[in-house]
Amino acid sequence: xxxVKLGKDMRSVSIVGVGCTPFKNYEDHPETKGTSxxxxxxxxxxxxxxxxxLEPRDIQYFYHGAANPFMIGDSLxxxxxxADWFGVRGIGSVHxxxxxxTGYVALxxxxxxxxSGTYDIVLSGAVDLAASLPVIGAPGCFRRDFxxxxxxxxxxxxxxxxxxxxxxxxxxxxxxxxxxxxxWTYDLSAENIDDALNAxxxxxxxxxxxxxxxxxxxxxxxxxxxxxxxxxxEFLTSMMNPKVTQYLRVSGFETKxxxxxxxxxxPTELAIARGYDHTPIEVLGTGSAAFEGSTLAxxxxxxxxxxxEVYALTGVSPDEIDLFLCNDFFLASxxxxxxxxxxxxxxxxxxxxxxxxxxxxxxxxxxxxxxxCNFGHAHGASGVAxxxxxxxxLRGEAGATQTNVNAKTAFLRGFGGGQNVRAQIIRAID
Amino acid sequence: MLLENMEPVVQKFYDGVAEGKYLGRKCTECxxxxxxxxxxxxxxxxxxxxxxxxxxxxxxxxxxxPGIQNDKPYLKEVGPYGYGAVELxxxxxxxxxxxxxxxxxxxxLQERLHAGxxxxxxxxxxxxxxxxxxxxxxxxxxxxxxxxxxEAVEA
Numbered sequence: 248x249x250x251v252k253l254g255k256d257m258r259s260v261s262i263v264g265v266g267c268t269p270f271k272n273y274e275d276h277p278e279t280k281g282t283s284x285x286x287x288x289x290x291x292x293x294x295x296x297x298x299x300x301l302e303p304r305d306i307q308y309f310y311h312g313a314a315n316p317f318m319i320g321d322s323l324x325x326x327x328x329x330a331d332w333f334g335v336r337g338i339g340s341v342h343x344x345x346x347x348x349t350g351y352v353a354l355x356x357x358x359x360x361x362x363s364g365t366y367d368i369v370l371s372g373a374v375d376l377a378a379s380l381p382v383i384g385a386p387g388c389f390r391r392d393f394x395x396x397x398x399x400x401x402x403x404x405x406x407x408x409x410x411x412x413x414x415x416x417x418x419x420x421x422x423x424x425x426x427x428x429x430x431w432t433y434d435l436s437a438e439n440i441d442d443a444l445n446a447x448x449x450x451x452x453x454x455x456x457x458x459x460x461x462x463x464x465x466x467x468x469x470x471x472x473x474x475x476x477x478x479x480x481e482f483l484t485s486m487m488n489p490k491v492t493q494y495l496r497v498s499g500f501e502t503k504x505x506x507x508x509x510x511x512x513x514p515t516e517l518a519i520a521r522g523y524d525h526t527p528i529e530v531l532g533t534g535s536a537a538f539e540g541s542t543l544a545x546x547x548x549x550x551x552x553x554x555x556e557v558y559a560l561t562g563v564s565p566d567e568i569d570l571f572l573c574n575d576f577f578l579a580s581x582x583x584x585x586x587x588x589x590x591x592x593x594x595x596x597x598x599x600x601x602x603x604x605x606x607x608x609x610x611x612x613x614x615x616x617x618x619x620c621n622f623g624h625a626h627g628a629s630g631v632a633x634x635x636x637x638x639x640x641l642r643g644e645a646g647a648t649q650t651n652v653n654a655k656t657a658f659l660r661g662f663g664g665g666q667n668v669r670a671q672i673i674r675a676i677d
Numbered sequence: 678m679l680l681e682n683m684e685p686v687v688q689k690f691y692d693g694v695a696e697g698k699y700l701g702r703k704c705t706e707c708x709x710x711x712x713x714x715x716x717x718x719x720x721x722x723x724x725x726x727x728x729x730x731x732x733x734x735x736x737x738x739x740x741x742x743p744g745i746q747n748d749k750p751y752l753k754e755v756g757p758y759g760y761g762a763v764e765l766x767x768x769x770x771x772x773x774x775x776x777x778x779x780x781x782x783x784x785x786l787q788e789r790l791h792a793g794x795x796x797x798x799x800x801x802x803x804x805x806x807x808x809x810x811x812x813x814x815x816x817x818x819x820x821x822x823x824x825x826x827x828e829a830v831e832a
Contacts, residue, residue: 409687410713413805414822416772419747419760420739427741431791492744500746541772543739543762 249536250552253560256362261518261527261676262354264299264511266291267635269460270623272378273505274390283387284313284320287507288374289332291631295370295509296333300523303334306511307366310356311342312349312373314626314664318401319393321381329374346405347574347619347663349373350508350630355533355669357512367517372509373628379505398503405665406540417540421666422492425547426579430494433594440494443597444578445483448498448620450606455617457607457647460632462504462623498620499578506625508632515676525642526675532560534670546580547587549668550660554588557670565589568672569654570612570640572633574662576619581605584660585613588670612650615640630661634673641675686714689728694802694820699733701769702726712769713822733800735765737775737826740786755803755823757783763798763824773822776801778829797827 268291273279288311296303311326322328326342345352350373357371379390380397406417430440448467455461467479476482488496518527534556538545558565571590575581582596591599591611599605607615616622616636619629637657639645654675661669686702690713693700701712705727709720718726739762743749752758752774761775775798777783789796802820809815 410690413691413819414713414772415749415752415774416760419743419749419774420741420762420772422747423741424739427787428739431787490744491746493742495744495746543770543772 250555251535253532253534253556255560256358257364258362259515259529260358260361260512261515261529262510262512262634262638262673263518263521263523263527264295264297264301265509265635265638266294266296266298266372267460267508267632268506270462270504270506270625270632272462273376274379279505281388281390282376282505284322284325284374284376285329285332285387287376287505288329288372288509291374291507291509292329292333292370292372295372295511298525299511299513300521301368301511305368306335306338306370308338308360308369309335309340310353310369310371311340312353312371312627312631313342313344314346314349314375314377315401316342316344319375319377319380321383344627345664345667347576347624347626348630348661348667348669349627349663350633351533351659351661351669351671352667353631354510354530354634354671355535357510358530358533361512361514368511368513370509370511371631372507373631374507375626375628376505377503377624377626393503405663407665411539411541414541417665420543421540421545422577423494423579424544425583426494428544428547429583433597435597437494439597440579441484441496443582443600444494444496444499445480446601446603447578447581447605448483449479450600450603450609451614451617451621454607454615454648455621458616458622461617461621462502463617463621494579495577501576501619501624502621504623504625506623506628506632508628508635510631510634510638519676525644528638528641528673529676531563531672531674532557534558534560536668538666538668540665545666546662546668547583549662549666550584550587550670553668553670554660557672558589561672563656563672567656568658569652570615570637570650570657572614572637572657572659574619574630574633574660575614576624576663578618578620580660580662581613581618584662585611588658588660590658607648607650610652612652612654615645615648615650630659633659633661637673641673686716690714691819694822697733697800697802699731699800699822701729701731701767703729710765710767710769712765712767712771729767731765731767733765735763735798735824737786737790737796737798738762738764738770739772740775740790742783742787758823759783759786761798761824773824776823776825776829778826782826782829798824799827799830801825
């Protein structure tokens with residue numbers, strides 16, 4: 248059960264503007280030290296509005312997303328607290344929070360608001376300053392460090408409080424369950440999985456280094472040399488990059504950082520009539536699923552159902568997908584989700600990873616911005632950053648990491664928050 | 678909904694575990710069992726379930742070995758363990774901590790499951806204590822439902 252037959256939207260909706268701040272630790276850079284949530288959301292929103300050829304006064308309603316505004320934003324009503332920053336004081340807005348799936352829900356909700364006919368021009372953005380914590384009682388420019396020991400207690404909060412957490416059943420099993428099943432299904436060794444994940448790390452970091460918005464500016468070969476090792480392979484398999492679960496090494500978990508991103512959507516008909524220099528990107532549909540973390544194989548079930556919904560709705564065939572974006576805060580998701588969504592043949596993605604075929608310059612690109620572990624993960628904002636990257640790729644504006652596949656259609660697999668899943672297909676309009 | 682028509686389901690479940698009783702809720706339409714218990718049926722989507730006592734015995738269907746990030750000292754103190762999924766004899770599947778008796782058993786469980794071996798497990802509640810308010814002495818005690826391999830006891 249749970250696969251829903253989706254109805255067609257009342258009208259087609261396209262993305263006409265995107266904005267994204269750098270995904271960094273803002274406290275580490277003199278240009279951004281002291282950045283507040285309002286600053287960050289404001290920069291991303293204004294960039295998206297300008298990209299859409301609009302002014303803030305043209306925005307009729309906006310969505311605000313953040314994964315954990317209470318803890319890392321010292322805020323219960325964050326949508327109220329960013330509106331003035333980009334000149335939309337007084338218009339309606341709403342805050343939503345689906346942890347790391349927030350950014351994909353952001354696109355879905357904005358599209359529905361326009362598709363229904365309620366609004367014509369909607370902005371949807373998200374921000375999380377996840378690299379630091381607010382200084383409680385001080386203005387927004389004052390942040391302090393956010394050590395792992397303060398973050399870890401908050402992570403289980405995405406899991407069911409009635410049974411899941413008390414039975415210790417969600418947190419432990421959710422990291423490795425799907426890749427473990429994959430390993431045994433295809434008769435692979437733990438070394439095969441390790442080789443594939445380390446190859447992904449190299450490809451993704453190579454892309455991130457070329458992307459001015461990404462967190463890292465050194466690749467794994469440089470990291471190895473700085474630590475007296477011969478090359479990336481030696482570093483990635485060393486005790487400096489230990490396995491922290493059965494399969495995942497430190498390099499296979501997210502890089503926590505600060506960031507904000509935003510999109511502007513409008514009816515496709517209006518976008519075409521306005522005559523943009525850049526190609527409007529039509530949102531063909533969103534499939535949705537949510538399986539609580541204590542459910543066995545929840546990421547698998549959620550991905551399977553959400554993908555089935557969006558393919559049934561849109562009539563798009565998996566072989567039409569040119570580019571795959573995927574929340575990969577557990578890096579193994581790039582292998583298993585890409586196969587489940589039909590982007591790579593079953594049982595093959597681990598080999599594609601080793602051969603570099605999923606890199607930005609490969610023939611089956613996944614996360615050409617570097618993904619959560621290398622582009623950086625500003626929790627709620629990352630999904631919108633994925634939309635930003637996909638739109639830039641489909642327009643041919645992705646710069647040094649523009650893929651070679653002349654991408655026209657992209658699939659986004661969002662995942663997070665216990666876990667919510669979204670499967671979205673977007674396409675450049677001819 | 679009136680007060681007399683409500684009961685705290687989570688409380689009743691944990692009261693049961695403390696007494697060695699494993700309570701689920703059975704769908705009055707399709708007969709599937711919610712374990713741990715919920716109000717509605719997630720198998721067929723029917724609105725009504727009723728209490729049912731379960732055996733507390735089942736088989737292991739999945740198993741993940743803990744690493745640094747997801748290893749828990751309080752579980753290690755009890756014995757070698759992993760994160761598993763259990764199918765109870767009455768049908769429901771849920772994820773639980775599974776104690777294995779010996780360390781070398783933990784390492785081989787995935788191979789045995791892959792080979793199709795039926796591995797029996799039984800309920801093994803462990804006592805937990807949680808502080809009510811940080812810095813104050815008041816605590817609540819409760820029973821965490823874990824499972825244990827049958828062979829760990831037989832050995």
